Amino acid sequence: xxxxxxxxxxxxxxxxxxxxxxxxxxxxxxxxxxxxxxxxxxxxxxxxxxxxxxxxxxxxxxxxxxxxxxxxxxxxxxxxxxxxxxxxxxxxxxxxxxxxxxxxxxxxxxxxxxxxxxxxxxxxxxxxxxxxxxxxxxxxxxxxxxxxxxxxxxxxxxxxxxxxxxxxxxxxxxxxxxxxxxxxxxxxxxxxxxxxxxxxxxxxxxxxxxxxxxxxxxxxxxxxxxxxxxxxxxxxxxxxxxxxxxxxxxxxxxxxxxxxxxxxxxxxxxxxxxxxxxxxxxxxxxxxxxxx
Numbered sequence: 001x002x003x004x005x006x007x008x009x010x011x012x013x014x015x016x017x018x019x020x021x022x023x024x025x026x027x028x029x030x031x032x033x034x035x036x037x038x039x040x041x042x043x044x045x046x047x048x049x050x051x052x053x054x055x056x057x058x059x060x061x062x063x064x065x066x067x068x069x070x071x072x073x074x075x076x077x078x079x080x081x082x083x084x085x086x087x088x089x090x091x092x093x094x095x096x097x098x099x100x101x102x103x104x105x106x107x108x109x110x111x112x113x114x115x116x117x118x119x120x121x122x123x124x125x126x127x128x129x130x131x132x133x134x135x136x137x138x139x140x141x142x143x144x145x146x147x148x149x150x151x152x153x154x155x156x157x158x159x160x161x162x163x164x165x166x167x168x169x170x171x172x173x174x175x176x177x178x179x180x181x182x183x184x185x186x187x188x189x190x191x192x193x194x195x196x197x198x199x200x201x202x203x204x205x206x207x208x209x210x211x212x213x214x215x216x217x218x219x220x221x222x223x224x225x226x227x228x229x230x231x232x233x234x235x236x237x238x239x240x241x242x243x244x245x246x247x248x249x250x251x252x253x254x255x256x257x258x259x260x261x262x263x264x265x266x267x268x269x270x271x272x273x274x275x276x277x278x279x280x281x282x283x284x285x286x287x288x289x290x291x292x
Contacts, residue, residue, distance in 0.1 A: 005029040010039070012077045013053055022057030036060075036067060041075075054079045061085040061107065068092045074101055081105070088112045090134075097124040103150070105129065113139065115194075120146045128163050134171040135178035137194055142181045200241055201249045205229060210252070215244045229254050 001015065005027040015021055022037045033040050033048070037058030041050035050073040054063070061083050069091035076099040079087065084105055090112045096119045102108055103126045110132035111125075119141035125133075126148050135142075147163045169188040172178035182189045200221040202210040211224040221241040226234055232254035241250050 001025065002027065003029070003032070007031065010052055012075060013080060015053060015055060016081065019056045021055050022059065024055070038063070038067070040071070049073065050075060051078045054082050054084055056082050063087045065089070065091040065112075074098055076100055077103070079105055083107050086110050089117075090114050092116075095119070096121055099123060100126070102128050102130065122146060123148065123150065125163055126150050130163060131167050132169055132171065135176075137173040137176040137178070140177045142177065198244050199247045200244055202237070203249060203251045205252050205254055217245060218243055220244070221250070226252050231257055233257055
């Protein structure tokens with residue numbers, strides 16, 4: 001399929017029913033692109049911002065975390081009525097699982113949501129085969145109809161496509177909204193302890209910001225390179241940036257260099273010595289030689 005580059009908007013599931021379609025050529029569009037049989041809406045910088053549609057002709061039915069890294073939104077119905085089996089959204093930045101996102105996905109087995117997700121909307125997983133759903137404690141709203149059995153046109157409840165809550169398991173944080181929802185709806189749960197991250201900010205001696213890092217609790221930050229301080233050498237960092245257990249600001253520490261230990265052609269702070277410093281060293285050596 002080929003779409004003119006001038007097309008700037010797409011409706012929901014524009015290629016539904018095209019069971020063998022695995023690619024759509026947007027001819028260099030600045031609005032849309034297809035990557036590994038998934039159509040994305042692009043941001044102003046050309047980065048993948050929104051999932052528009054999963055194409056049924058995709059060779060792999062598993063969508064890995066790196067495939068969706070940085071994505072901020074999923075179109076409603078983006079995966080509806082497809083053969084997708086696994087979707088890992090853990091590296092995405094979505095705020096919600098939208099309306100009918102995974103409805104009628106009979107082969108769907110597992111989905112992992114990111115820590116940015118806040119809600120699961122109506123019919124998000126209705127009539128799906130979902131068995132494992134990882135829900136972070138950031139999710140505080142789960143629509144009561146998110147996993148319901150959809151009625152047919154005659155008002156009769158379906159029987160073959162109903163989401164089977166008896167085999168569904170939430171992986172969630174104990175006492176979270178997802179945990180309570182599971183308890184109320186007889187859904188099995190397995191709990192986990194959420195990862196905690198702290199901010200480590202590195203500063204140079206005179207107050208220049210060198211780097212800011214998000215570090216998992218109990219792990220080490222990585223000290224950045226320093227620009228150097230003439231006449232001084234880096235001696236360390238205060239406070240300790242290892243085994244971080246809180247937000248901290250770390251400042252570079254320096255020690256004054258003994259001029260007698262400086263070597264011409266090499267700086268006392270680790271880089272090439274300024275010509276002025278080299279000249280001072282040569283003058284000192286000549287003076288000491290004359291005094292001998």
